[in-house]
Structure formats: structure tokens, C-alpha cells
Amino acid sequence: MGNSRQYQIFWRISSNLKPMKKYFTKSLWLIIAALLVVSCSKEDGVMDSSSRSDKLEVSFNFFEKSISEIESRAGTADVAQAASPWITRADTDGKKNLSDCKQITELEIALFPEDRDTMYLVTQFSTDKNFGQVKLYVPRGNYKMVAIAAATDNPSKDNKVSIKSKTEVVFPKNVVTDMFYTYQDIAVKDREESQNYDCILKRGVTVLQLNCRQEPCPDYMKSFKYTITGNCGNVFNPTTGHCLQKTTLTRIYDISGDQLTGKRFSFSIYFFLGADNVSDITLTTQSTDTEDKVVKSLSFENVHMVKGKMTIYKGPFLSTHSSASFIIDSPTIPDSGFSTEFE
Numbered sequence: 001m002g003n004s005r006q007y008q009i010f011w012r013i014s015s016n017l018k019p020m021k022k023y024f025t026k027s028l029w030l031i032i033a034a035l036l037v038v039s040c041s042k043e044d045g046v047m048d049s050s051s052r053s054d055k056l057e058v059s060f061n062f063f064e065k066s067i068s069e070i071e072s073r074a075g076t077a078d079v080a081q082a083a084s085p086w087i088t089r090a091d092t093d094g095k096k097n098l099s100d101c102k103q104i105t106e107l108e109i110a111l112f113p114e115d116r117d118t119m120y121l122v123t124q125f126s127t128d129k130n131f132g133q134v135k136l137y138v139p140r141g142n143y144k145m146v147a148i149a150a151a152t153d154n155p156s157k158d159n160k161v162s163i164k165s166k167t168e169v170v171f172p173k174n175v176v177t178d179m180f181y182t183y184q185d186i187a188v189k190d191r192e193e194s195q196n197y198d199c200i201l202k203r204g205v206t207v208l209q210l211n212c213r214q215e216p217c218p219d220y221m222k223s224f225k226y227t228i229t230g231n232c233g234n235v236f237n238p239t240t241g242h243c244l245q246k247t248t249l250t251r252i253y254d255i256s257g258d259q260l261t262g263k264r265f266s267f268s269i270y271f272f273l274g275a276d277n278v279s280d281i282t283l284t285t286q287s288t289d290t291e292d293k294v295v296k297s298l299s300f301e302n303v304h305m306v307k308g309k310m311t312i313y314k315g316p317f318l319s320t321h322s323s324a325s326f327i328i329d330s331p332t333i334p335d336s337g338f339s340t341e342f343e
Helices: 003-015 019-040
Strands: 056-064 067-069 079-081 086-088 106-113 119-125 133-138 141-150 162-165 168-170 179-188 196-203 206-212 221-229 249-254 264-273 277-289 294-306 310-314 326-329 340-342
Touching (some): 056 141, 206 277, 206 294
Antiparallel strands (some): 106 141, 141 179, 162 168
16 A cells, blocks of 8 residues: 555544544654654664664674873973873783773774665764673674774764775764774674674874974974875775875864963874875975964974884974984884984
């Protein structure tokens, strides 16, 4: 029976109801309207993984083996951090529950059914109970799983990592933070008693730290800008573990005001490489005074970056010293083997 025929029959029945039943009719129409709204508000391409009807249970436990602090968030009295201070260190002590990694604030999991353009999506925040333990109900079949754990500042529904597809992961405001991921095959079999997966996450970013702690911030300084070009980007492709496409990265920091005068800065920049080992990165920096005049500009070519590792450029980025020494190293995370001193 077609929908139009159903509505005609319902209308004939309701039109013959006695006045005392009009309230019931109105209530029924409201319920139907509410159901229509709910069914239309579902995200395109995102399927319900909470319903148990005709579905199988599959559980995931997420672990890491390599996350540690760069330094205390509190720092010292004369140090101002400009970004998240978390890096990776070689760790042979075994895996750790994700809930024990206090720097990770959100977890995004997406299951993509084989040969279908849809996904099952789950979001967890570090404030949720059993953070890092996920249970889904999905039909039998083969899936690709993308999981992203990130150090997002104050994550929420409107401020979180977004898994667009198997090949595209976007960060809030296109600003990448420290992150860890896995991309793997998942097989959901018919009516097995237990289908559990232990998933080890690995770091997907590289980190470039601009360390200008040798110099206090002058009182005439207004802003600091960096631009990074080369084989890098800010959108992640989990299938390759690299950036989706090359993108120019740029950001301006406001370093004006009495509360920052005399402070010492370190800017940690997280981004994705187009390969595990990249040596064609170009870095330019520019400091501007309160009159919008450029105080100092610097340019570095052939910056060598390695996935999962940090490169540090240390020196006076802000002041107008005629001579400067810049040191590039990787002292805390595994050493990339590339150290250079600039005069």
C-alpha cells in the first residue's frame, strides 16, 4: 500500500472521530512529526552502532606505548609555552591504557564497511567513563577502522577531530595537535562469543619547535609569525600515515602586552609529512613590533623532519642581534641523527 493511500485512510478514520477523541488525534500527529524529525536529523553516511538488533558486538581497547611529557605544563616563572608540550619517547615498559595518558583528551573511532560508502562513528572524551574502551554493535562483515587519539584543547561536539573518510581527518580550525592513530582491518564474524581487539596507537605527527628562550620578549614586540612550506600539510590520511596533500602552514601569535614582556618563548608546531623522512621543508619567521614594522625576518631551507620525531631550532627569533647561532637537534624524542649549527 502506498504512502498516499495510507494517509487517505488515516484521514478518513480521524475525521470520523468524536470530539472527545480530538486530543488523541492531535497527540498522534505530534508523535508522527517528531519521529520524522528524528529520522531526518541523522548525519549523512553515519550509521547507528548502538542498536543491538540483528547486529554483533565487537569491543576495542586502545593502548599506547610511547607517550611522555616534554616538560611540566607549569614550567618555570620565565617560560611561556605556546603549544602542547607532549612528545614521544622510546618506551619498553609495555603498553599503557589510554585513560592513563592524561595529555590525550579525545578519541575518534570510525568503522567503514567493505564496499560501502558509510561508516559507524564513535566519539569519546577523556572525561567519559572507560575512556579508551569502546563497544559497538555492527553487522557481520569486514571493515576498515580509523582511530584518532588527540590532545585537543577543551574538546567538545563542536571542537574536535573530524574523520571525514578513510583518507581524510581534519583538526579543529585546521590547527594540528599532538595525535596518535591506527588504521587496520577488522573482521566481525557471525555469533562468536568474544570479538575483542587490542589496538596500539602510534604517533602520526612531526614536531618543529622554535625555541627562543635564550632571549626575553622585548616590550615593543607585537606578534610572531611562522610559515612552513614543502612536503607537508595539516590534513591527515590514515591509509598512508602522511598528509593528504601539500599545504602551506602559517600562524600568527600575539605576544604583546605587559604580561608577556620579559618572558621567554618556545613554539611547538605539529603537522603531517608527505613521507616518513622529509628534507625539503622551508621555514620562515617574522617578528613585528607594536607599530606593525617588521623587526626581524629569518629563513631556513632544507629543514629535515622525521615522522614521530622532533626538530628544534634554537636561537634569537625575536631580537635584532646582528649575529645569531641556531642549533637543530632532537634531544627528547628518538634522535633523528641530524644536527646542524648555524652561525
